[in-house]
Amino acid sequence: xxxxxxxxxxxxxxxxxxxxxxxxxxxxxxxxxxxxxxxxxxxxxxxxxxxxx
Amino acid sequence: xxxxxxxxxxxxxxxxxxxxxxxxxxxxxxxxxxxxxxxxxxxxxxxxxxxxxxxxxxxxxxxxxxxxxxxxxxxxxxxxxxxxxxxxxxxxxxxxxxxxxxxxxxxxxxxxxxxxxxxxxxxxxxxxxxxxxxxxxxxxxxxxxxxxxxxxxxxxxxxxxxxxxxxxxxxxxxxxxxxxxxxxxxxxxxxxxxxxxxxxxxxxxxxxxxxxxxxxxxxxxxxxxxxxxxxxxxxxxxxxxxxxxxxxxxxxxxxxxxxxxxxxxxxxxxxxxxxxxxxxxxxxxxxxxxxxxxxxxxxxxxxxxxxxxxxxxxxxxxxxxxxxxxxxxxxxxxxxxxxxxxxxxxxxxxxxxxxxxxxxxxxxxxxxxxxxxxxxxxxxxxxxxxxxxxxxxxxxxxxxxxxxxxxxxxxxxxxxxxxxxxxxxxxxxxxxxxxxxxxxxxxxxxxxxxxxxxxxxxxxxxxxxxxxxxxxxxxxxxxxxxxxxxxxxxxxxxxxxxxxxxxxxxxxxxxxxxxxxxxxxxxxxxxxxxxxxxx
Amino acid sequence: xxxxxxxxxxxxxxxxxxxxxxxxxxxxxxxxxxxxxxxxxxxxxxxxxxxxxxxxxxxxxxxxxxxxxxxxxxxxxxxxxxxxxxxxxxxxxxxxxxxxxxxxxxxxxxxxxxxxxxxxxxxxxxxxxxxxxxxxxxxxxxxxxxxxxxxxxxxxxxxxxxxxxxxxxxxxxxxxxxxxxxxxxxxxxxxxxxxxxxxxxxxxxxxxxxxxxxxxxxxxxxxxxxxxxxxxxxxxxxxxxxxxxxxxxxxxxxxxxxxxxxxxxxxxxxxxxxxxxxxxxxxxxxxxxxxxxxxxxxxxxxxxxxxxxxxxxxxxxxxxxxxxxxxxxxxxxxxxxxxxxxxxxxxxxxxxxxxxxxxxxxxxxxxxxxxxxxxxxxxxxxxxxxxxxxxxx
Numbered sequence: 001x002x003x004x005x006x007x008x009x010x011x012x013x014x015x016x017x018x019x020x021x022x023x024x025x026x027x028x029x030x031x032x033x034x035x036x037x038x039x040x041x042x043x044x045x046x047x048x049x050x051x052x053x
Numbered sequence: 054x055x056x057x058x059x060x061x062x063x064x065x066x067x068x069x070x071x072x073x074x075x076x077x078x079x080x081x082x083x084x085x086x087x088x089x090x091x092x093x094x095x096x097x098x099x100x101x102x103x104x105x106x107x108x109x110x111x112x113x114x115x116x117x118x119x120x121x122x123x124x125x126x127x128x129x130x131x132x133x134x135x136x137x138x139x140x141x142x143x144x145x146x147x148x149x150x151x152x153x154x155x156x157x158x159x160x161x162x163x164x165x166x167x168x169x170x171x172x173x174x175x176x177x178x179x180x181x182x183x184x185x186x187x188x189x190x191x192x193x194x195x196x197x198x199x200x201x202x203x204x205x206x207x208x209x210x211x212x213x214x215x216x217x218x219x220x221x222x223x224x225x226x227x228x229x230x231x232x233x234x235x236x237x238x239x240x241x242x243x244x245x246x247x248x249x250x251x252x253x254x255x256x257x258x259x260x261x262x263x264x265x266x267x268x269x270x271x272x273x274x275x276x277x278x279x280x281x282x283x284x285x286x287x288x289x290x291x292x293x294x295x296x297x298x299x300x301x302x303x304x305x306x307x308x309x310x311x312x313x314x315x316x317x318x319x320x321x322x323x324x325x326x327x328x329x330x331x332x333x334x335x336x337x338x339x340x341x342x343x344x345x346x347x348x349x350x351x352x353x354x355x356x357x358x359x360x361x362x363x364x365x366x367x368x369x370x371x372x373x374x375x376x377x378x379x380x381x382x383x384x385x386x387x388x389x390x391x392x393x394x395x396x397x398x399x400x401x402x403x404x405x406x407x408x409x410x411x412x413x414x415x416x417x418x419x420x421x422x423x424x425x426x427x428x429x430x431x432x433x434x435x436x437x438x439x440x441x442x443x444x445x446x447x448x449x450x451x452x453x454x455x456x457x458x459x460x461x462x463x464x465x466x467x468x469x470x471x472x473x474x475x476x477x478x479x480x481x482x483x484x485x486x487x488x489x490x491x492x493x494x495x496x497x498x499x500x501x502x503x504x505x506x507x508x509x510x511x512x513x514x515x516x517x518x519x520x521x522x523x524x525x526x527x528x529x530x531x532x533x534x535x536x537x538x539x540x541x542x543x544x545x546x547x548x549x550x551x552x553x554x555x556x557x558x559x560x561x562x563x564x565x566x567x568x569x570x571x572x573x574x575x576x577x578x579x580x581x582x583x584x585x586x587x588x
Numbered sequence: 589x590x591x592x593x594x595x596x597x598x599x600x601x602x603x604x605x606x607x608x609x610x611x612x613x614x615x616x617x618x619x620x621x622x623x624x625x626x627x628x629x630x631x632x633x634x635x636x637x638x639x640x641x642x643x644x645x646x647x648x649x650x651x652x653x654x655x656x657x658x659x660x661x662x663x664x665x666x667x668x669x670x671x672x673x674x675x676x677x678x679x680x681x682x683x684x685x686x687x688x689x690x691x692x693x694x695x696x697x698x699x700x701x702x703x704x705x706x707x708x709x710x711x712x713x714x715x716x717x718x719x720x721x722x723x724x725x726x727x728x729x730x731x732x733x734x735x736x737x738x739x740x741x742x743x744x745x746x747x748x749x750x751x752x753x754x755x756x757x758x759x760x761x762x763x764x765x766x767x768x769x770x771x772x773x774x775x776x777x778x779x780x781x782x783x784x785x786x787x788x789x790x791x792x793x794x795x796x797x798x799x800x801x802x803x804x805x806x807x808x809x810x811x812x813x814x815x816x817x818x819x820x821x822x823x824x825x826x827x828x829x830x831x832x833x834x835x836x837x838x839x840x841x842x843x844x845x846x847x848x849x850x851x852x853x854x855x856x857x858x859x860x861x862x863x864x865x866x867x868x869x870x871x872x873x874x875x876x877x878x879x880x881x882x883x884x885x886x887x888x889x890x891x892x893x894x895x896x897x898x899x900x901x902x903x904x905x906x907x908x909x910x911x912x913x914x915x916x917x918x919x920x921x922x923x924x925x926x927x928x929x930x931x932x933x934x935x936x937x938x939x940x941x942x943x944x945x946x947x948x949x950x951x952x953x954x955x956x957x958x959x960x961x962x963x964x965x966x967x968x969x970x971x972x973x974x975x976x977x978x979x980x981x
Binding site (some may be wrong): 118119120121124125127129195197198202203204208210211213214216297298299303304305312338339341342343344345346347367369370373374377378380382385386388389392393395396399400402403404405406407408417420423424427428429431432435436437438440441443445459485505508509510512513514515516517518519520521524525 | 620621622623624627630633634637638642643645648649652653654656659660663664665666669670671672673674675676686689691693694697698701702705706709710711712713753754755756760762763764765766788789790792794796799800801802803806807808810811823824825826827828829830831832833834835836899900901902938939940973
């Protein structure tokens with residue numbers, strides 16, 4: 001678990017993210033957000049499409 | 054016993070960046086997770102007192118048999134709105150406030166993944182709260198007959214019959230639901246995408262794991278609630294017959310839909326708490342968290358199980374025998390992963406070096422009292438015995454042990470634990486201890502008698518009662534008033550701490566572990582602008 | 589301080605011991621601490637299950653809490669205990685410590701409690717085997733209607749606690765809120781199959797001493813059963829929020845030896861027949877008004893208020909109401925839609941105004957309609973005969 005294994009964070013060696021990587025991250029975030037939102041909406045709408053046999 | 058001053062020096066990074074506008078506009082437009090977290094917590098605290106005031110009025114009426122203070126119609130409104138406020142406007146926003154403040158700090162992210170959605174998620178709440186409580190005020194002017202009076206469960210056909218208060222509640226629930234979904238999407242995306250390099254999922258702090266499961270549960274079940282109340286709206290105004298037998302529908306359909314959401318909802322309320330308790334217990338035991346993996350798997354198991362046990366909320370509605378047996382046994386099964394959690398909490402304490410500052414007091418109180426909730430829940434799962442417990446005060450006592458001792462006290466644990474980090478000041482330990490002891494004693498005084506009231510045969514949601522219920526009701530009311538007023542100590546302590554106090558170090562408490570304790574107290578407005586690397 | 593610590597430990601142990609000694613007495617069915625005395629096989633079964641379960645969870649609680657308290661006393665910084673670093677079980681013994689409680693819980697859940705629970709459920713749901721008679725219970729806002737289909741009896745059971753007791757103007761009687769005008773009467777020792785339904789919203793019929801609670805759902809028929817083993821008077825309440833008088837619709841059951849039950853059935857039949865006879869004779873205005881006043885107080889005043897002033901906006905006022913002071917019948921003597929008679933007989937869809945033609949006799953309907961048209965300042969002067977109501981059904 002994090003408390004046992006983690007040392008204090010190293011700042012010195014970590015480079016900033018490149019613009020390309022940042023854009024990649026933003027794109028992934030956006031896509032996942034849409035997937036989750038559409039899923040929620042889909043569950044809501046599915047209720048109106050189902051009829052008792 | 055006191056918080057030993059930290060010997061590490063925190064590494065506070067980045068110069069302090071001021072928010073670019075001040076005043077009201079800052080709070081309206083902020084996309085900063087700390088600001089938004091603060092707004093969620095403030096909103097939750099205010100609504101906690103609103104909901105509390107409502108139920109004190111109810112308990113005042115129940116102090117003695119007979120109708121003294123209000124008519125049954127108003128009583129029915131108070132109990133329902135109390136529940137909706139406490140669940141949707143106090144507990145859930147408080148948990149979301151924790152998520153906003155803590156998740157980016159804990160995973161080394163500069164902010165939540167979707168900052169603007171974060172802002173919208175919060176600002177949907179005040180209008181929703183207004184919609185819920187507005188009918189009370191309108192009724193004072195003779196418009197409509199008050200707020201929703203069906204209890205928070207909105208069962209049809211009573212809710213189809215009800216006045217405009219039901220419509221207000223339906224719209225409010227829709228808005229609250231959207232807010233929760235937006236928040237959940239944000240949390241999932243943040244946890245999946247913005248973890249600092251080196252933080253694998255199995256190094257994710259337990260609080261984040263708790264919220265991850267919660268967020269998935271919300272996305273799966275809030276739409277079902279929204280569907281159910283939409284169907285209720287159309288039954289009320291647009292001639293549909295979903296819940297009307299005469300039209301080919303079934304009132305029990307509403308119960309199935311509502312509780313399909315309703316049962317996961319109680320775990321939605323509790324999972325964030327179960328996520329933060331191990332952090333607190335570990336800190337004040339000065340010992341690493343026991344059974345991290347076991348707890349993660351338990352969260353997942355409870356999350357999955359929570360979606361398949363809903364009908365235990367209506368065992369007396371006339372379900373077929375196979376359904377009764379299935380729901381009974383599946384409900385009982387949840388006791389197993391829950392037992393794992395309890396085991397791990399106690400094992401974390403075991404052979405530690407404990408001290409009992411206020412956060413630890415609340416954490417211990419939580420473990421004991423929530424344990425009672427869980428055990429009485431096991432008993433409720435028994436279908437045959439449930440015939441006596443269902444819709445009686447036994448259930449009321451059970452869920453208050455779960456949601457007050459579990460939910461609210463869990464929130465207070467987290468607030469006391471993290472408030473010094475957020476504000477940079479220590480709160481008054483003396484006031485904290487007074488708050489704790491008054492709360493625990495008066496809480497038990499309020500709700501323990503209610504178990505016995507239920508066993509003796511007192512139903513729920515009645516404004517007046519027979520004479521054999523007099524003594525325990527009186528005790529319960531006394532306890533409730535002490536409990537309610539004790540919370541003012543908490544509000545005062547928090548407010549005082551925000552304003553000032555002994556300077557808090559980065560580590561705040563002696564035994565803290567985790568990324569957020571490497572930031573200053575308070576952290577800079579923009580933290581982790583350069584992400585740390587986790588080894 | 590060593591002495592203090594030892595004292596605390598001993599105090600804790602004695603307290604636990606005291607609790608354990610008290611638990612068995614809690615398990616006995618003493619009224620205020622446990623279920624009321626059971627008088628049916630289901631209630632006895634339920635009480636036993638409940639007591640076993642209570643003992644089990646109390647033991648679980650004390651064991652876990654005991655371990656916690658011990659740890660809080662011994663493993664604290666202020667007594668100098670050094671913290672360990674373990675994060676999981678290592679070695680066989682520790683794995684056993686972790687897994688055995690789990691196994692015990694599984695055993696408790698599915699064997700110790702799970703097996704009796706299974707039998708109890710099957711028993712509770714077996715409404716048809718060897719049933720001796722049927723009682724049909726209909727929930728209504730805010731009263732119960734009881735029907736004995738095999739005997740042809742049907743009547744309403746309304747709370748009989750005086751309003752003045754509720755509003756604290758009078759001292760409360762012994763059975764405050766648990767008394768009715770027409771209780772259920774059932775024979776002792778016979779299996780009664782109870783059918784339940786409702787005319788409006790969901791109600792729940794509950795008598796704690798019977799261990800029976802079942803929802804009454806509009807448009808559906810639910811069932812449960814009971815076999816009362818001892819004569820006596822048993823009281824319960826509605827157990828599902830059903831509107832403003834949810835707390836004021838009690839259930840009262842008189843359980844009597846079979847011969848007394850049969851005698852009561854005959855007596856009730858005669859009584860109801862006498863009331864129904866009224867629909868063939870011609871009533872005077874005074875007779876209608878007197879009877880109507882009584883019925884109004886019992887059936888209508890809860891919503892429309894004692895002086896007919898109503899409770900705006902949900903319950904309309906009858907005083908000066910357009911409907912009440914409107915025409916009685918059409919020119920041909922037929923039912924006028926949305927008229928006073930229509931409302932009382934057929935209710936109003938989507939509101940709490942129910943169709944009283946299902947629950948009141950012709951005479952009662954004629955009386956209350958006449959009363960309303962001639963009271964609260966209404967001076968229609970007309971009246972309606974039970975025979976006319978009968979023809980409108």
